[in-house]
Every structure is written in C-alpha cells, then in structure tokens.
Amino acid sequence: MLKSYLKTAFRFLLKNKTFSFINIFGLATGTLCCLYILLYVQDQYSYDKQHNSVKNIYRLTTDLVLSGDKHHSATSSPPIAPALKKDFPEVQNVTRVVEVDKLGAKEHLLRYKEKSFYESEAYLVDSTFFDMFNYNFVEGHATHALDDPYSVVLLKTTADKLFGSENAVGKMININDAYGKHDFKVTGVVDESLGKSHLHANMFITMKSSSTGVSIANDNEWAGNNFLFTYVKLRPGADPKTLEKKLPAFLLKYASQKLKQLGMQKELHLQPVTSIHTTAGFDIEPTKTANPSFLLILVLIAVLIQVIACINFMNLSTARASKRAKEVGVRKVVGAGKYDLIKQFLGESFILSFIGVIIALPLLWIVLPYFNDITHADIRLSFFADYRLWLILTALIVVTGLVAGSYPAFYLSAFEAIKVIKGNFNSRISAIGIRKILVIIQFVVSIVMITCIIIIYSQLSFIKNKDLGFDKNQKVIFNFYTDDAQKQMPALANDLRQIAGVKAVNSADNYLSQFVMHDHGVYPAGGNMATAIDAQNIASDQYFIKAYGIKLLSGRDFIPGDSNKVIINTTLAKRLNLNAQTAPGARLYSQFGNGPLTFVTVVGVMNDFNYNSLHDAVRPFMVEYDGNAGDMSSIIVSTNSKDYKALLTQIGAIWHKDLPSVPFEYSFMDSEVQKQYETEITLSNIINSFTIIAILISCLGLFGLAAFSAEQRNKEIGIRKVLGASVSGLVSLLSKDFLILVGVSFVIATPMAWYGMSKWLEAFAYRISLSWWMFALAGVMAVLIAVLTVSTQAIRAALANPVKSLKTE
Incomplete structure (x- = not known):
C-alpha cells in the first residue's frame, strides 16, 4: 500500500511539473528562511546554559529612584556581595565582576617578549x-586560578596571539592600560566550547591586582557606586523569591542612613x-543583549x-482537485476508505x-x-553534533506537512465516487472561498511587511538627519588606552592644531555617542543631597563647545585655568530651578559618602x-573643565577638510612622531553615532530580506492560481475573443478577481501594521508620526506586484488562438 502511494505521488509530481516546481520551490525557500531564523533564535536563548547548577545562579539587579529619575541597572554596589553571603545561609557563593573597559581602560597593551598588541574586553x-561559572580550561585549572594577586586567565584566541603554540600557564606578561603598567602571571587559558556566555572576555584578571582592584574589592559604599555586576549562587532547594523578599530589610540594615541622606530609593532583585x-x-550590560521583542x-x-x-500548497492542491477527482473515485470504488x-x-x-x-539544507549552507x-x-x-538541529528539521517536516496537506487531504477524500466517475465533478464553492481567504492571508502578510519596511526606513532616515544639537560630521576620534600614551596627549593635541583644515582639537575623558559612565x-x-539632581558629566578641556559646534545659550565658554568650572545643559538648569539666562555664576554643591562638601561654578x-x-530623552548633563590633557582618554579632531586621505596622512605623520610605539587607529563620529542603532538597522535588513522572500513565495502561488484560472476559462476566453473582446479587456477580466483580493488584504493589513509599528516606535523618545502615505505606498506596491504576477498569465491566455480552445466544441 505504501509503495502504491509513493508511486502515485511521484507520478503526479512528474506529470504536473509546474505545480510541483511551485510547491517544492516555495516550501524549500520558506523552510530555508524558517530554519535559519529558528537556529538564530535558539542560539540567542542558549547563553549561559552550560554552568553547573545554573538554575541556582542569579544576578543582583538594582532599581534606583534619584531626584525623580528612575534607573533600571544590572549593576550594584561593591559591599553587597560579601554581606549577602554573611547574612543569608541560603547563599552558597557570591562573585563580582567589573567591566574595566567602561571604567576608562578601554584597551590594554599586552606584551610578551617581543610581541605586543592591544586587547579589549577585560574583566x-x-x-x-x-x-x-564554567569555562573550558584548555590549559590550567579553574580551582584557585585567581587566588593570587596579579593572576590572569586568558581567552584562547588571546593566548594564541601572545604565545603561539607554546604553553601559556606560568608565563609572565605585561599589561599596560589607563590603570598603569603591571606584570601578570598567566594561570589558565579558556575557550567557550562549553557554550556562549553573556560574560565574554579576553582576559579575566583577579580583583586583587593593583590598587584599583583592591579599592573596588574593599569599597564600602552601599548607596552609590553601582558599577559592578554581582552574582549569587543559592544552595540547592533555596527559594529565590523568599530571598528576594528579605532584601529590602537587608538593604535598610546597611544603607538606610546613606539612602536618606542622598534622597535615594533603592531596590535589589534577583535575575x-x-x-x-x-x-x-x-542601563549597563557587559555584552550586547538580544531584545526579546526583536526575537519574537x-x-x-x-x-x-x-x-x-x-x-501555496493548499491553494494549488485544491485548485487542481479536478485533475485527481477520477483517481479518488476509482480508489473508493475498489475499496479505499476516506481515511486511507x-x-x-x-x-x-x-x-x-x-x-x-x-533542498533547503544545501541552500542554507550557501x-x-x-x-x-x-x-x-x-x-x-553542525548536522551531526547538535541534536537540536535534527529536532528542528523533524518538527519543520511534520508541521509543514500537516499544515500544508491537511485541508487538501480532507477536501479530496470527501469526493463522492459515483458523481466523480460519471463526470459530474465541479469545484466546490467552499473550496473557492477557502482559496480566496488563503490568498488574502498571503497578501496581508506581504503588505504588513512592506509597511514595516517603509516605516522603519523612515524612522532610520529621521534619526540620520535629525539635528542632534551638535555637529557629528567631519569629526575624527582617537582613543588613548595606556598611561604612557595619555602623557603624550597634550603634545599631540598641540601639534594637531597646527594642521591646515583642523578647526578644533578637544581632549576629554569620553566623547559624544558613548555611554556616559x-x-x-x-x-x-539652599538645597541638600536629598534634593540633588543626578547629572551625567564628562571632563574636558576648553575646546569642547568649539569642537562639537554646540550653541551656548548664556554665559561663556571655558578658558584655561577654569578649575571647578562647569557648563550645564538647559535640562539640568530647569531641573535645578535655575533661569538659563542668569544661571552662570551659580554654585552647584555635591557630597559623596562621608567626604567633604564640594562645589563647582556654572560659567x-x-x-x-x-x-x-x-x-532616550535628554537627561541633565554637564561638562566639567579639566586642563590636564594627560588625564583624558580621547581626542576629537573637528575638521573642515574635504580631502580626508591627505588629512589623515598628515595626522599619521604627527602621530608617529609623538607616539612612535602606539598603533595609529581612529574612528569617525558619524559612524559612532550610527552604531547606537545597530538593532534597528539589523531589524531593517532582516525585514527587507525576508519580505522579498515572502513576496516571491506569494507571487509563485498567485502565478500558479492565475495559470490554473486561465486554463479553466480557456473556452470562455476563446468565445469572448471570437465575439470581439479586446486583449486589454480579457486581461482586465482575468485580473479583476485577484486585485479585489489584494484590496481586501490591504484593508485588513493596514490597522495591523499601524498597531504593530506604533508599538515599535514607542521605544524612541524622538520618532516620526505615522502618515497615510506610508500605508498607501505599501498598498500600491502590493497591487503592482499582483498585477505583474497575474498579468503575465492573463496576457498569455488573452493572446492565445481561440481556435485551439474551441475546436472540440
């Protein structure tokens, strides 16, 4: 019986090549896209599954309310971790992680004998x-790897660059960064073969290293200093929700006085x-995360x-039911039941x-x-190594087979044998209605995706062209990662100012578009810390305003010697209840911990x-003057030169003179600004690509239905031509029904697209307004696609010789 079914199936496929091609190509293309997306999403959800007792490992997160501003942070204060282990017996272990790249040491110069290079991502x-946390130790052992001061565990790729094929464990390397220059002993080499982790680093350095690490480890600030990641491992059977309920009392025990002094509300949670x-x-994450809405x-x-x-499969199968009606009738007569x-x-x-x-698998590989x-x-x-790939493939085959074949199977099996054999078979109205509904569904999806493309592109264009309040164009950025390089920054900045075409050279501890730490x-x-406004700030020399082209509303720019002077933005002035015109000259006070009261003067x-x-909306912000360029980490060169090649050649010559041992590396401000929207750009690229594929598959199905419709009406077309119908009239006749379906699809798709994209735009504090033309353009594009698809078959049928279709009448 099975052999008979298979033989019949293959005969039908070979006999109806166009039908078979459309179905197989459509299914292969759809499966190709579906398989990749499922693999991608599965990969994103696979992070951190490799750690032992991972269900008992949690990260401590912090919710802060300061001066009315809410902060949702993945970080916490240094002393919380050891206190958790001391106070709660359900806490088995704790560990803390500091991402030093975000604390000023963005790059680290590694040196071993004659080899040296810069490396980022150090913890x-x-x-x-x-x-x-479980990492695969290629060399060394996890136990006691970081017990001794100045110990470091390297990622295998970093170790390979330093040592080649030599064993790394036990060797001494020098690490030079913004925190100074120190020798470290390599105690292990790890890779990520056990699985991906959100804690991806090229170097794991013990906290006991250098005065910076020691001061962090011994920091006793409970309210502020929320800059490190705290992890807790609970004992088997411990309930995280029960522990979380104890955290408010725990926090008040140690931090109530300081929280009250700062006017801060603080909550701790377990993630x-x-x-x-x-x-x-x-607010802060060690690595880029995957937005769950994006994955959805x-x-x-x-x-x-x-x-x-x-x-496509269902439509073409039911549309061509008449081709198989007699087969069904004969099978029923010889004893085949409905379920057979x-x-x-x-x-x-x-x-x-x-x-x-x-077919999809090799295509996916390509x-x-x-x-x-x-x-x-x-x-x-990895076909043979990962069982999950096989599970996904099996699920795709089963689900696709059931979804695509269920309606045609029940539809075809319901034919009455006697009527079919007598030739009384007619396509059922119900089947025609189902086909129309399915075509509408296809074009609803296509129109929604086309609309998404239009709106996402419009928002990205808005972002690209919006006046940010500073000039991001023609800015070259240079970063300085070591203490030695930073000492040469003043000389380099002065030399760069001598180049023709350079408008300004600014030295700062950060540059715009980067997270302000x-x-x-x-x-x-008249105020106090309980009423203080939390202001983000960067330190800069006197060229900040000039380099970025920012407009001063009142007061003056920095001048050399402006110690303890600041320039504030209008948002900070409003939050402090200061008049922006008269604010210059005002003193702003602050106090940190038990330290002395300090003040700065607004200029x-x-x-x-x-x-x-x-x-995000603009937050309170200020720039604080610092005339010591050696304390900075970035130089921003503002230029009006149109010949970047010549300019960079000049800068390179000066660089090699002032910093002969430092690699000449740079970036552009407009590119750095654009990087802030990588998720949106990625989403746009994905929707662009997969919308084209969705439209291609829809058009294949529409092409098949149009061909079938023309075939079914060939005698009608012949009679109409004999009676004088024009080609354009016949094309209009054959296309009309399909265009009506596209029109209905547009009516259904528009509110769906409007709702979905309105929700997406809510993620932007600054966004475009949805306009009628965006939806109308999507509708027009869908109509054009349908017309081009259907008209090819309609024109072919209209131009056919009527004698061929009428010769048997």
Whole structure:
C-alpha cells in the first residue's frame, strides 16, 4: 500500500511539473528562511546554559529612584556581595565582576617578549568567579586560578596571539592600560566550547591586582557606586523569591542612613543568569543583549513565511482537485476508505515537505554567510553534533506537512465516487472561498511587511538627519588606552592644531555617542543631597563647545585655568530651578559618602543636545573643565577638510612622531553615532530580506492560481475573443478577481501594521508620526506586484488562438 502511494505521488509530481516546481520551490525557500531564523533564535536563548547548577545562579539587579529619575541597572554596589553571603545561609557563593573597559581602560597593551598588541574586553573578577561559572580550561585549572594577586586567565584566541603554540600557564606578561603598567602571571587559558556566555572576555584578571582592584574589592559604599555586576549562587532547594523578599530589610540594615541622606530609593532583585542575554532595558550590560521583542518578531516572520509557503500548497492542491477527482473515485470504488485517502494525500504532503527540507539544507549552507551578515550572528551548521538541529528539521517536516496537506487531504477524500466517475465533478464553492481567504492571508502578510519596511526606513532616515544639537560630521576620534600614551596627549593635541583644515582639537575623558559612565547629584544653594539632581558629566578641556559646534545659550565658554568650572545643559538648569539666562555664576554643591562638601561654578548654559541615542530623552548633563590633557582618554579632531586621505596622512605623520610605539587607529563620529542603532538597522535588513522572500513565495502561488484560472476559462476566453473582446479587456477580466483580493488584504493589513509599528516606535523618545502615505505606498506596491504576477498569465491566455480552445466544441 505504501509503495502504491509513493508511486502515485511521484507520478503526479512528474506529470504536473509546474505545480510541483511551485510547491517544492516555495516550501524549500520558506523552510530555508524558517530554519535559519529558528537556529538564530535558539542560539540567542542558549547563553549561559552550560554552568553547573545554573538554575541556582542569579544576578543582583538594582532599581534606583534619584531626584525623580528612575534607573533600571544590572549593576550594584561593591559591599553587597560579601554581606549577602554573611547574612543569608541560603547563599552558597557570591562573585563580582567589573567591566574595566567602561571604567576608562578601554584597551590594554599586552606584551610578551617581543610581541605586543592591544586587547579589549577585560574583566576584574573575584577569585570565586570560576567556582560559579564554567569555562573550558584548555590549559590550567579553574580551582584557585585567581587566588593570587596579579593572576590572569586568558581567552584562547588571546593566548594564541601572545604565545603561539607554546604553553601559556606560568608565563609572565605585561599589561599596560589607563590603570598603569603591571606584570601578570598567566594561570589558565579558556575557550567557550562549553557554550556562549553573556560574560565574554579576553582576559579575566583577579580583583586583587593593583590598587584599583583592591579599592573596588574593599569599597564600602552601599548607596552609590553601582558599577559592578554581582552574582549569587543559592544552595540547592533555596527559594529565590523568599530571598528576594528579605532584601529590602537587608538593604535598610546597611544603607538606610546613606539612602536618606542622598534622597535615594533603592531596590535589589534577583535575575536568573539564563535570562540575562534575552532581557532588555538595563542601563549597563557587559555584552550586547538580544531584545526579546526583536526575537519574537523574528519568530513571527519565520512562521508567516512558512505559512505562506503552506498556503501555496493548499491553494494549488485544491485548485487542481479536478485533475485527481477520477483517481479518488476509482480508489473508493475498489475499496479505499476516506481515511486511507487522507493518509495518502497527507503522505504526499510530507514527501513534498521532506523534499523541500532536503533542498533547503544545501541552500542554507550557501546563503548562511549572507544571513549571518545581516543578523550580525555566527550561526554554524553542525548536522551531526547538535541534536537540536535534527529536532528542528523533524518538527519543520511534520508541521509543514500537516499544515500544508491537511485541508487538501480532507477536501479530496470527501469526493463522492459515483458523481466523480460519471463526470459530474465541479469545484466546490467552499473550496473557492477557502482559496480566496488563503490568498488574502498571503497578501496581508506581504503588505504588513512592506509597511514595516517603509516605516522603519523612515524612522532610520529621521534619526540620520535629525539635528542632534551638535555637529557629528567631519569629526575624527582617537582613543588613548595606556598611561604612557595619555602623557603624550597634550603634545599631540598641540601639534594637531597646527594642521591646515583642523578647526578644533578637544581632549576629554569620553566623547559624544558613548555611554556616559560618570554621574553624581548636584544642588544649588539652599538645597541638600536629598534634593540633588543626578547629572551625567564628562571632563574636558576648553575646546569642547568649539569642537562639537554646540550653541551656548548664556554665559561663556571655558578658558584655561577654569578649575571647578562647569557648563550645564538647559535640562539640568530647569531641573535645578535655575533661569538659563542668569544661571552662570551659580554654585552647584555635591557630597559623596562621608567626604567633604564640594562645589563647582556654572560659567555657561548650553542648548540641549542628544549625546546618547534618540531612544532616550535628554537627561541633565554637564561638562566639567579639566586642563590636564594627560588625564583624558580621547581626542576629537573637528575638521573642515574635504580631502580626508591627505588629512589623515598628515595626522599619521604627527602621530608617529609623538607616539612612535602606539598603533595609529581612529574612528569617525558619524559612524559612532550610527552604531547606537545597530538593532534597528539589523531589524531593517532582516525585514527587507525576508519580505522579498515572502513576496516571491506569494507571487509563485498567485502565478500558479492565475495559470490554473486561465486554463479553466480557456473556452470562455476563446468565445469572448471570437465575439470581439479586446486583449486589454480579457486581461482586465482575468485580473479583476485577484486585485479585489489584494484590496481586501490591504484593508485588513493596514490597522495591523499601524498597531504593530506604533508599538515599535514607542521605544524612541524622538520618532516620526505615522502618515497615510506610508500605508498607501505599501498598498500600491502590493497591487503592482499582483498585477505583474497575474498579468503575465492573463496576457498569455488573452493572446492565445481561440481556435485551439474551441475546436472540440
């Protein structure tokens, strides 16, 4: 019986080549996209699953309310971790991690004998780090790897660059960065073969190293200094919710007085470590996370593309039912039951689905680099090593086979044998209605995706062209990562100012578009820290305003010698209840911990500018004068030169003179600003690519239905031509029904797209307004696509010789 079913299925496929091609190609293309997206999403959710007792590992997060501003932070204060272990017996272990790249030491010069290079992504960690987190030790052992001061564990790629094929453990290397120059002993080499982690680093340095690490480890600030990541491992059976309920009393025990002094509200929460990579919304993260809404959109796209491919199968199978009606009748007469026929047609659907997957796999292998490029991922196909890939493939075959074949199977198996054999078969009205509904679903999906492209592109264009309040163009950025290099910055900055075409050279501890790490509360005369406004700040020399082209609303720019002077933005002035015009001259006070009361004097008020991405509204901000360029980490060169090649050649010559041992590396401000929107750009690229594929699959189905419709009406067309119908009239006749379906699709798709994109735009503090033309353009594009698809078959039918279709009448 099975052999008979298979033989019949393959005969039908070979006899109806166009039908088979459309179905197999559609299923293969849909499966290709669906498989990649599922692999990508599965990869994003696979982070941190490799750690022992991972269900008991949590990260401590902090919710802060300071001066009315809410902060949702993945970091916490240094003394909390040891106190947790001391006060709560359910806490088995704790460890702390400091991402030094965000604390000023962005790059680290590694040196071993004659080899030296810069490396980023270094963490200062407690000695208990490898007791909690599992990394594969290629060399050395996790136990006691970070017990001794000045110990370092290297990622294998970093160790290979330093030592080549030599063993690394036991060797001494020198690490030179903004914290100074020190010798470290390599105690281990790890790789990430056990699985990906949100804590990806090239170097794990013990917290006991240098005065910086020691001061962090011994820091006793409970309210402020929320800059390190704290992890706790609970004992088996301990309930994290019960522990979390105890944390408010725990915090008040140690920090109530300081919180009251600062006017701060603080809450601690436990976050499962396995959810970190797929949770968004925290102020600071060690690595880039995957927004769960973004992943949900991807899964939705995968499902919709696969559904479109299944719809093609259902439509063409029911449309061509008359071709198989007599086969069904004969099988029923010789004893086949309804469920035998259902199994036969479902089996054919599974065969097509299986063929689609078999074709999709090599295609996926070919296009994998392209897909990885648009998603910025590193998905690899390991067919025999990863059982999850086989589970996904099996699930795709089964689900696709059932979805695509269920309706045709039940529809075809329901034919009445006697009527079919007598030739009384007519396509059922119900089947025609179902086909129309399925075509509408296809074009609803296509129109929604086209609308998304238009709106996302419009928002990105708005972001690109919006006046940020500062000039991001023609700015060259140079970063300085070592103490030695920073000492040469004043000489380099002075030399750069002599180059023709250079308007200004600014030295600062940060540059605009980068996360501002420093903030503290300030208040005017008559206030206190309980009423202070939290202001982000950077330190800069006197060229900040000139370099960025920022407008001063009142007061003056910095001048040399402006010790303890600041320029504030209008948002900070308003929050401090200062008049922007009269604010210059006002003193702003602050106090940190038990330290002395300090103050700065406002010398100018600048217009607000978007120093961070347009996802967030402008926050209180100030620039503090620091005339010592050797304390800075960045130089921003503002230029009006149009010949960048010549300019960079000149800068390079000066660089090699002043910094002969430092690599000449630079970036451009407009590119750095653009990097803030990588998620949106990635989403745009993904939707662009998969929308084209969805439209291609929809058009294949529409092409098949149009061809079938023309075939069914060939005698009608012949009679109309004989009676004088024009080609344009016949094309209009054959296309009208399909265009009506596209029109209905547009009516359904528009509110869906409007709702979805309105929600997406809510993530931006500055955004476009949705306009009618965006939806109308999507509708027009859908109509044009449908017309081009259907008209090819309609024109072909209209131009056919009527004699051929009428000669048997």
